[in-house]
Amino acid sequence: MCAFYKTLKEVPDEEYLARGHRLCAGCPESICVRLVTKAAGRDTIIVNPTGCLEVSTSLFPETAWNIPWIHAAFENGGSVASGIEAALKSMKKKGLLPKEGKTHVVVLAGDGGTTDIGFQALSGMLERGHDVLYVCIDNEAYMNTGIQRSGSTPFMAWATTSPVGKVLKGKMQQKKDMVSIAAAHRIPYTASATVGTGYWLDLMNKVRKGLDVEGPAYIHCLNPCPTGWRFNPDLTVEIGRLAIQTGMWILYEVYKGKMTVTARVSKRKPVREYLKHQGRFRHLTDEDVAEIQRQIDESVAEVNRLVGAEVIGPVQES
Amino acid sequence: MSGLKSYREIPIGAKNVEPGSSIRNETGSWRDFKPVVDMNKCIKCLMCFVSCPDATINPVTFGVDYVHCKGCGICAQVCPVDAIKMVEEVT
Amino acid sequence: MRVERIPLSANYAAAYAAKACDIDVAAVYPITPQVEVAERLGQFVADGELEAEYIPVESEHSALSACVGASAAGARAFTATASQGLALMHEILFIASGARLPIVMALANRTLSAPINIHCDHSDSMASRDCGWVQIYASSGQEVYDSVIQAYKLAENDKILLPVMVCFDGYILSHTYEPVLVNSDEDVHAFVPKNVKRLLDPDNPLSVGVFCMPDYEYEFKYQLVEALSNVPEQLKKVDKAFKESFGRSYDLYETYRIDDAEVVMVALGTTASTAKAAIDDLRKEGEKVGLFRPRLFRPNPVDEWKDVLSKYDMLMVVDRALSLGSVAGPLALELLGAFMNEKDRPQFTNFIAGIGGRDVTVDDIEQMFRKTISGYRSGRIERACQYYGVRM
Numbered sequence: 001m002c003a004f005y006k007t008l009k010e011v012p013d014e015e016y017l018a019r020g021h022r023l024c025a026g027c028p029e030s031i032c033v034r035l036v037t038k039a040a041g042r043d044t045i046i047v048n049p050t051g052c053l054e055v056s057t058s059l060f061p062e063t064a065w066n067i068p069w070i071h072a073a074f075e076n077g078g079s080v081a082s083g084i085e086a087a088l089k090s091m092k093k094k095g096l097l098p099k100e101g102k103t104h105v106v107v108l109a110g111d112g113g114t115t116d117i118g119f120q121a122l123s124g125m126l127e128r129g130h131d132v133l134y135v136c137i138d139n140e141a142y143m144n145t146g147i148q149r150s151g152s153t154p155f156m157a158w159a160t161t162s163p164v165g166k167v168l169k170g171k172m173q174q175k176k177d178m179v180s181i182a183a184a185h186r187i188p189y190t191a192s193a194t195v196g197t198g199y200w201l202d203l204m205n206k207v208r209k210g211l212d213v214e215g216p217a218y219i220h221c222l223n224p225c226p227t228g229w230r231f232n233p234d235l236t237v238e239i240g241r242l243a244i245q246t247g248m249w250i251l252y253e254v255y256k257g258k259m260t261v262t263a264r265v266s267k268r269k270p271v272r273e274y275l276k277h278q279g280r281f282r283h284l285t286d287e288d289v290a291e292i293q294r295q296i297d298e299s300v301a302e303v304n305r306l307v308g309a310e311v312i313g314p315v316q317e318s
Numbered sequence: 319m320s321g322l323k324s325y326r327e328i329p330i331g332a333k334n335v336e337p338g339s340s341i342r343n344e345t346g347s348w349r350d351f352k353p354v355v356d357m358n359k360c361i362k363c364l365m366c367f368v369s370c371p372d373a374t375i376n377p378v379t380f381g382v383d384y385v386h387c388k389g390c391g392i393c394a395q396v397c398p399v400d401a402i403k404m405v406e407e408v409t
Numbered sequence: 410m411r412v413e414r415i416p417l418s419a420n421y422a423a424a425y426a427a428k429a430c431d432i433d434v435a436a437v438y439p440i441t442p443q444v445e446v447a448e449r450l451g452q453f454v455a456d457g458e459l460e461a462e463y464i465p466v467e468s469e470h471s472a473l474s475a476c477v478g479a480s481a482a483g484a485r486a487f488t489a490t491a492s493q494g495l496a497l498m499h500e501i502l503f504i505a506s507g508a509r510l511p512i513v514m515a516l517a518n519r520t521l522s523a524p525i526n527i528h529c530d531h532s533d534s535m536a537s538r539d540c541g542w543v544q545i546y547a548s549s550g551q552e553v554y555d556s557v558i559q560a561y562k563l564a565e566n567d568k569i570l571l572p573v574m575v576c577f578d579g580y581i582l583s584h585t586y587e588p589v590l591v592n593s594d595e596d597v598h599a600f601v602p603k604n605v606k607r608l609l610d611p612d613n614p615l616s617v618g619v620f621c622m623p624d625y626e627y628e629f630k631y632q633l634v635e636a637l638s639n640v641p642e643q644l645k646k647v648d649k650a651f652k653e654s655f656g657r658s659y660d661l662y663e664t665y666r667i668d669d670a671e672v673v674m675v676a677l678g679t680t681a682s683t684a685k686a687a688i689d690d691l692r693k694e695g696e697k698v699g700l701f702r703p704r705l706f707r708p709n710p711v712d713e714w715k716d717v718l719s720k721y722d723m724l725m726v727v728d729r730a731l732s733l734g735s736v737a738g739p740l741a742l743e744l745l746g747a748f749m750n751e752k753d754r755p756q757f758t759n760f761i762a763g764i765g766g767r768d769v770t771v772d773d774i775e776q777m778f779r780k781t782i783s784g785y786r787s788g789r790i791e792r793a794c795q796y797y798g799v800r801m
Contacts, residue, residue: 008364015373018338019386020345023371026390030371045609047478055620057340061328063616064340068609071618072477072504079471083436083478083486084609086462090433091484094460096603103611121474124467197396200368226390234391234404237369325628325635330570331509332629333608334616 004208005039005201012038021064022056026233028195028223028240029053029137033108035200036135036221039207042067044104047081049118050074051110052144053137077109078121081132089131104133104211111138111152114220115176126185126216133210133217136178139225147228151176154248155295156288158280159228169283174295182218183254189217191253191262195224196240202251202262209255222249230279239277246274247300247312261303261311268315271296341386345372349389351404355380359401366393366402410655411593419550419582422589423489423515423575424449426557428459429597430513433484436464436475438494441527442579443517446489469494473501473512480510481617483607485561488512491579492519495533499540505572506541506633508618511564511605512572513557514542518678518729519579520765528766529579531677531730535739541633543573543640544707546677548663550587552704553577555657558597562647565604568639576706578679580766592655600654641710661710663702664717666692670699672781673718673755676727677703677740680762680769684727687774698778703740711747718744723790724755725781727774727797729763737794756790762797773797 005011016037023030029052037044046069048054054071057064072080085105091097109118114136125132141159142148149159154175158164162171183190189210193203203221210217224239226232231239243249244263248271251263271293275281284292293315300312329335355366360380367377369392374383394402417425423446427435435454437447453459462479466472469490476486490498495516505512520530534544543563547553553575560573577583608617621629641661652658665685667673674684681702691698701718703710718724728738735742741759748754760777763769777797784790 008368011364011368011377013377017373018340019372019374019383020340020343021372022340022343022345025348025371025388026392027371031369034371034373035368043611045482045611058334058616058619060334060619060621060625061323061336062340062343063334063337063619065616066338066614068611068614069616070478070481070609071616071620072474072508073500076471076474076477076501079436079466079474080478082464082466082471083434083475083480084482086434086436086464086475087479087482087484087486090460090462090479091482094433096433096483120467121471124471127467128465197365197369232391234395236371236390236392237396322624323628325631328625328628328632330632332507332618332621334619337614337616 004205008201011204014038016066017057018064018066020062022059023052024227024233026226026236028139028225028236031237032137032195032203032221032223035204036106036108036207037067039204040104040106040211043101044106045084047077047084047105047107049077049109049113050144051113053108053110055144074113075117076121077107077113077118078125078134081105081107081134082125082128082130085130085132107132107134109134109136111136111140111150112142115151115178123185126182126187126218129215131215133207133219136220137223138220139223139228141228143225143228152178155292156281156284158283164283179220187216187218188213189253189255191219192249192251193219193221194240194243194249194251195221195237196244197237198241199244199251199263206253228280231277235277239274242269242274245269246271247296248274250303250312252303259306261307264311266313268300268313270315270317344385345388346385349387350407351389351391352384352387352407353382353391353393353402354405355382356401359399361399363398365396365398369393369396410596413591414588415591416586417550417589418445418584418586419553419577420445420517420584421449422550422554423557424453425591426554427487428453429592429594430485430558430561430601431594431598432461432487434462434464434476434479434486435488436466436472436479436486437489438466438469438472440469440491440494442519442583443489443491443515446515469497470501473498473505476512477501477505477508477510480512480605481508481608483605485603485605486512489515491517492521492533495537496521499537502537502540502542504618507629509570510572511561511570513560513564514572514574515553515557516574516576517579517583518576526765529581530764530766534574534576535730535732538707538739541571541637542707543571545573545575545704546706547575547577547582548678548682548702550582550589552659553582554589554591555651555659558601559647559651561601563640563644566643569636569643571636581679596654600651637708640708641705641713644705659704661705661713662717663704665700667699667701669697670721671697672723672725672778672785673699673701673721674725674727674778675701675703675740675744677706677729680727680729683769683771684774686771687778690771690775691778696778696782709743709747714744714747715751718755719751719753721755723781723785724757725777726757726759727777728759728761731761731764758784758791759794760797761794767798
């Protein structure tokens with residue numbers, strides 16, 4: 001059984017992502033990757049499809065990675081990881097690698113490389129049951145190419161390809177529910193996580209659990225992006241926390257078919273508290289905010305129903 | 319293009335053989351504000367260490383690696399006892 | 410040394426060769442006319458005859474991506490495809506060669522849509538000729554078996570480190586049976602000991618497939634130019650060693666009754682083997698004709714081509730693919746390129762035949778020869794590319 005981190009003092013000191021990388025000041029991906037790799041440890045191979053993380057950490061002749069890392073293309077995180085996992089398995093069986101010890105295979109893919117272009121490869125990997133941990137670092141748009149909308153961009157958010165004007169008001173479609181989609185593949189472990197104050201250990205423990213199961217694990221981690229969401233870079237982890245406190249993002253896991261909410265919220269904040277900080281929602285009217293509130297109330301009710309208890313409480317205006 | 323290597327001097331095949339070499343890149347030049355930690359107030363809760371995107375806060379000494387700190391201000395924002403202040407750098 | 414003679418189609422021959430090479434990972438997506446490669450490999454694994462991880466990937470793009478991951482992790486990886494599958498893999502082809510991964514692919518040549526057609530022509534492999542892979546064209550099931558084995562030895566050579574595709578005509582070779590000499594797995598293992606570099610190793614953590622700016626991209630790509638320039642010599646060495654071990658050899662090209670020929674036909678694959686019958690017929694009539702069949706197509710071994718072909722007056726290039734929008738078929742273009750700056754060079758005619766699996770018969774080749782001979786004799790050589798057999 002894997003070790004669970006109970007306090008921040010148990011977080012390992014070792015850094016697997018070196019300083020000097022070119023991610024923005026305040027970037028959530030670097031925080032996420034630091035924590036994920038600390039939880040995974042030295043014996044880990046990273047598969048990193050195209051995105052902010054990949055270009056900012058591997059610009060030749062410097063690399064920020066202290067662990068083995070491969071970038072192949074944009075849409076094949078799931079398939080490259082499948083190949084690596086199969087190679088390790090085969091080489092171990094043939095005695096080309098020592099049988100003891102386990103090298104983890106972890107995919108770090110953005111929402112573009114997961115929800116949209118990478119969907120097929122991910123689904124194939126999950127269906128075939130490869131022993132890989134797939135972490136979606138979700139900053140809710142194609143940030144690397146300049147903030148274009150993805151399937152993971154939330155309702156009414158501005159992006160350059162879901163623009164706001166007289167006729168259109170941002171993305172009119174809902175955010176694709178990747179956690180449910182992954183869980184529907186009946187894999188041993190699926191979870192949502194966030195880069196947010198107070199939830200670092202929730203993320204790290206989920207990584208440990210995902211690595212511990214035999215077979216595929218999927219973790220979808222919310223990554224509030226100052227550059228794309230338009231907020232001051234010092235608010236990154238606060239926004240990640242507010243997402244949970246308002247019910248905009250719910251932290252849960254599906255472990256061997258059983259769903260548990262891992263971060264109960266007894267007094268839910270109104271969604272306005274989350275939206276008001278972000279420039280990408282600047283155009284919302286009171287009616288728009290009320291509509292988003294209504295949608296969140298519905299999804300919260302659904303989660304409570306699935307879990308069989310009121311784990312996420314009602315909205316309380318402070 | 320002086321100082322750049324020839325095709326024979328770089329690794330074969332789109333790879334980098336110097337792990338963690340990004341440390342050569344002094345991203346501290348990016349910032350306008352730098353964090354200053356008041357050790358009298360600091361309770362060593364490690365929230366700044368864990369939240370820093372650039373791993374510039376030492377989890378034992380709570381010193382800041384100013385060569386690489388980009389000045390995002392997350393550490394100051396997240397500190398529960400207000401022990402970190404963002405101070406404008408005048409050069 | 411144990412040798413068995415088994416009736417095999419080229420598809421099965423490719424699977425037998427992959428098994429003999431003790432591949433570690435096979436990631437294959439089925440597509441007509443290559444399906445049997447995937448099926449036979451899977452059966453070998455199911456029966457315990459091949460100890461490999463068989464990944465039933467969900468697309469060809471994922472097939473080659475999985476091979477990229479597996480090869481980078483240090484495993485000997487194999488895939489097979491055709492036509493649309495190769496086209497779907499297209500972006501990963503460049504990545505596999507750019508990252509210098511010794512992957513081997515069996516390619517059953519089939520035309521590219523639209524319209525969709527499942528039969529043989531070379532448009533699929535020709536559309537991928539610039540992606541840095543070594544391309545070998547086989548003209549028999551035996552050659553497919555032997556070439557897959559040679560391919561691993563070539564690919565994993567430290568001076569090469571490039572992926573290799575072994576091309577063979579869809580249906581014509583992939584589905585027809587011939588007696589194939591199959592060597593024992595142990596003997597083949599000894600011929601191709603594994604030399605796949607473990608790039609993804611926690612004890613030596615490298616970053617593979619890095620991001621690069623204009624200051625270095627060209628240097629990385631130039632490494633490919635250099636590696637490809639090493640291929641002709643290294644493939645000759647592999648072929649020589651193969652002959653010593655197994656008694657069979659192919660060199661970089663094949664010639665047939667070429668010595669005193671006035672007109673030499675140049676063609677790949679089975680069009681070339683069919684031509685031998687036409688050449689025999691015409692020779693009986695006293696016509697001086699011969700054949701040059703390139704086996705190594707990419708890189709173009711231009712020195713070898715010029716060595717053999719410079720002295721001939723008339724080359725009749727018969728392509729089995731269109732290079733749409735260009736002046737000639739792709740094989741003709743490559744040969745013209747080889748002679749680009751030579752003062753003394755042969756004259757060329759070019760026929761494009763067999764598109765979409767249309768049969769190229771002995772009679773067709775005889776007609777092409779007769780037309781070329783009459784043009785050559787009268788001095789009125791047809792310069793424009795001739796689209797043989799299209800109903801106008």
